Amino acid sequence: VLYDTYTGVPLSEELLEYYEKNGLKETCTVNIQPCDANEWRRVDGSCNNLQEPARATFFSPMARILDAAFSDGYKARKAESGQELPPPREVRLKLLKQTLSSHKLLNNNVPGFAAFVYIDIGSIHDNENLLGQTTYCCEAEHMNDFACTPNIISDDDPVFGPTDIRCMNSTRPLTYQMYQCTKDSVPSPIKKATSPFDLSQIYNAKNEGDKVLRTFKGGELAVEEENGELFPPNGPTAVCPTNVKPNETRCFEHYYGTFIPVTLLTTWFVRHHNFIASNLAKLNPCWDDETTFQTARDINIAFYKQVYFYEFNTALQGRNNLFKAGVITKDNGFRDDYDDTKSPAVTVEFSFMKRLFHLMQESRTMLYDVHGNFIEEFKTFDATFRTGMLANNMPSFTQSMFRAPCHGGDGTVDFELANFALPAFQRAIDALSGDISKNRNFGLAPYVEYIRHFMGYEINSFEDLKTAGLMTDEKIALLKSTYEHVKDVDLMAGGGWCEKNMKGGNIPLTAANIINDNTMRAIQSDRHWYERRDRPHAFTEKQLKEIRKSTLAGLMCAVGDGVSEIPKKAFFNISPKNPLVSCSSKEIKKLNFKAWVDPACKKQKQ
Numbered sequence: 001v002l003y004d005t006y007t008g009v010p011l012s013e014e015l016l017e018y019y020e021k022n023g024l025k026e027t028c029t030v031n032i033q034p035c036d037a038n039e040w041r042r043v044d045g046s047c048n049n050l051q052e053p054a055r056a057t058f059f060s061p062m063a064r065i066l067d068a069a070f071s072d073g074y075k076a077r078k079a080e081s082g083q084e085l086p087p088p089r090e091v092r093l094k095l096l097k098q099t100l101s102s103h104k105l106l107n108n109n110v111p112g113f114a115a116f117v118y119i120d121i122g123s124i125h126d127n128e129n130l131l132g133q134t135t136y137c138c139e140a141e142h143m144n145d146f147a148c149t150p151n152i153i154s155d156d157d158p159v160f161g162p163t164d165i166r167c168m169n170s171t172r173p174l175t176y177q178m179y180q181c182t183k184d185s186v187p188s189p190i191k192k193a194t195s196p197f198d199l200s201q202i203y204n205a206k207n208e209g210d211k212v213l214r215t216f217k218g219g220e221l222a223v224e225e226e227n228g229e230l231f232p233p234n235g236p237t238a239v240c241p242t243n244v245k246p247n248e249t250r251c252f253e254h255y256y257g258t259f260i261p262v263t264l265l266t267t268w269f270v271r272h273h274n275f276i277a278s279n280l281a282k283l284n285p286c287w288d289d290e291t292t293f294q295t296a297r298d299i300n301i302a303f304y305k306q307v308y309f310y311e312f313n314t315a316l317q318g319r320n321n322l323f324k325a326g327v328i329t330k331d332n333g334f335r336d337d338y339d340d341t342k343s344p345a346v347t348v349e350f351s352f353m354k355r356l357f358h359l360m361q362e363s364r365t366m367l368y369d370v371h372g373n374f375i376e377e378f379k380t381f382d383a384t385f386r387t388g389m390l391a392n393n394m395p396s397f398t399q400s401m402f403r404a405p406c407h408g409g410d411g412t413v414d415f416e417l418a419n420f421a422l423p424a425f426q427r428a429i430d431a432l433s434g435d436i437s438k439n440r441n442f443g444l445a446p447y448v449e450y451i452r453h454f455m456g457y458e459i460n461s462f463e464d465l466k467t468a469g470l471m472t473d474e475k476i477a478l479l480k481s482t483y484e485h486v487k488d489v490d491l492m493a494g495g496g497w498c499e500k501n502m503k504g505g506n507i508p509l510t511a512a513n514i515i516n517d518n519t520m521r522a523i524q525s526d527r528h529w530y531e532r533r534d535r536p537h538a539f540t541e542k543q544l545k546e547i548r549k550s551t552l553a554g555l556m557c558a559v560g561d562g563v564s565e566i567p568k569k570a571f572f573n574i575s576p577k578n579p580l581v582s583c584s585s586k587e588i589k590k591l592n593f594k595a596w597v598d599p600a601c602k603k604q605k606q
């Protein structure tokens with residue numbers, strides 16, 4: 001049945017005719033085979049909700065927590081006074097100091113894992129547009145194009161003032177309206193990914209389905225060996241524009257290899273699938289390829305979710321806060337909050353808030369050998385879209401993830417990221433000015449409205465912010481010197497950059513609220529949620545107990561390159577409380593696949 005991707009309902013003949021006439025059928029529709037209530041999770045996200053099978057698919061739209069706020073024909077909203085809001089670069093310069101800084105608690109796995117999770121539920125189409133297609137927004141004749149939202153640099157800019165650079169490329173977010181997939185008036189940003197947390201960056205990254213990824217033997221994904229290590233295969237359509245030939249040849253055909261952690265984690269989760277599949281196949285020789293593949297995929301997804309929801313989020317918000325918010329369970333047993341009336345859509349705010357991790361991104365990658373001896377400092381941004389270089393140096397980049405702290409945690413931003421983020425593509429890019437620009441061009445409501453929505457405080461003045469106790473006097477003063485009115489403050493500026501970290505956690509409360517809101521939506525709307533007892537092919541109690549052992553340290557020990565020791569809490573810096581431990585020690589929990597032994601195979605053998 002053909003469905004309209006935007007509304008998620010079966011296509012009317014009239015709409016089909018319109019799409020066909022305008023060559024939009026391929027973009028704006030999705031063809032879904034009839035659902036079977038007992039089948040495995042589909043890779044394209046379809047049939048998750050049996051009543052609305054197209055609701056979670058690749059290219060299905062996002063939801064909004066709060067109504068959109070735009071001005072003048074859906075352009076960036078204006079200040080309360082009716083004037084333009086302060087320019088993004090000015091906001092960034094005033095609110096975030098650009099400096100070198102090392103996080104006291106967290107390491108590079110934190111921003112890295114965040115970026116990996118982002119490409120499961122979001123896409124980098126706006127980045128691709130900024131770097132590959134709409135590259136001209138700083139040219140005088142294009143500055144006012146609708147597609148362009150250039151970030152203007154003032155003459156007194158501390159970095160670029162003395163140079164001839166007066167503009168940074170910035171583009172308007174791509175929307176379903178631009179693709180003509182809807183006539184709704186409020187711009188709706190596109191998303192090229194499935195909505196649930198389902199490792200779609202591993203099993204359906206470019207919406208080509210699993211067929212192109214599988215070997216159809218032993219339930220395994222295709223891999224290639226290079227220098228004794230296994231990688232996702234190369235292919236003719238793979239794009240790695242910064243690979244330096246002839247030595248850097250690795251470039252993933254069916255997966256994203258954007259920058260260091262995404263390339264590493266993609267490689268590890270592909271290998272991890274095969275690690276699981278080969279263990280299952282050994283234990284259950286009577287299983288066919290399909291059963292082994294689907295079971296391995298289900299375990300791999302559950303492993304990833306356990307790490308993300310229980311370990312990563314705990315590192316950011318603290319266990320008690322997560323219990324209180326109801327997003328993790330206390331007893332480690334099953335839970336079933338599925339409600340088929342809930343929408344599986346990811347929120348625009350959640351997807352946007354992932355940019356908060358720009359504050360933790362380091363421009364210096366500290367490379368170590370597998371014994372932990374420091375080798376050299378590498379410029380992080382020289383590795384972007386350069387899978388080949390990384391593939392030649394996996395062990396040292398792997399060590400850099402857990403041996404070196406990430407940036408910040410102190411209200412600063414890495415100097416390079418805030419000025420020269422993509423040196424191979426543009427002379428000047430401030431990723432954080434881009435964040436403020438997108439904040440407005442996604443039409444996100446003012447910061448104070450999110451405070452009202454989540455905490456119930458009415459903020460009408462900067463003094464009210466003080467009463468709410470969300471930020472220091474110094475930050476309130478900074479906001480006051482940047483914005484005319486407290487209602488002008490952008491969500492990222494207030495809720496991401498200026499709020500204090502939440503009590504017991506390492507990120508601001510507003511950011512945590514937005515993340516938890518999305519987590520609850522994900523738990524309630526995903527029929528295949530791994531903690532459900534009552535889902536197709538659900539885990540047994542014994543199996544769920546094994547899944548609870550999943551940790552990032554366990555993943556890196558199992559399939560990381562040259563990892564023989566690691567801190568048990570692999571998102572935290574090495575310290576006396578979090579020392580390096582051997583991968584073979586009991587501290588690093590391993591899944592016991594015997595929980596998946598199928599008695600039918602034994603019977604058949606007998």
Ligand code: HEM
Nearest residue numbers: 111114115123124125126127259354355357421431434438
């Ligand atoms: C090598 C390190 C990184 C560089 C150079 C970089 C740079 C950028 C730039 C230039 C943009 C576009 C800003 C704009 O909209 O104008 C962007 C977008 C984004 N970044 Fe980063 N970033 C890095 C790391 C991260 C990390 C660790 C995360 C963690 C989640 C992240 C999340 C995002 C997201 C979600 C977007 C929006 C994607 C899109 O709309 O296409 N980035 N980044």
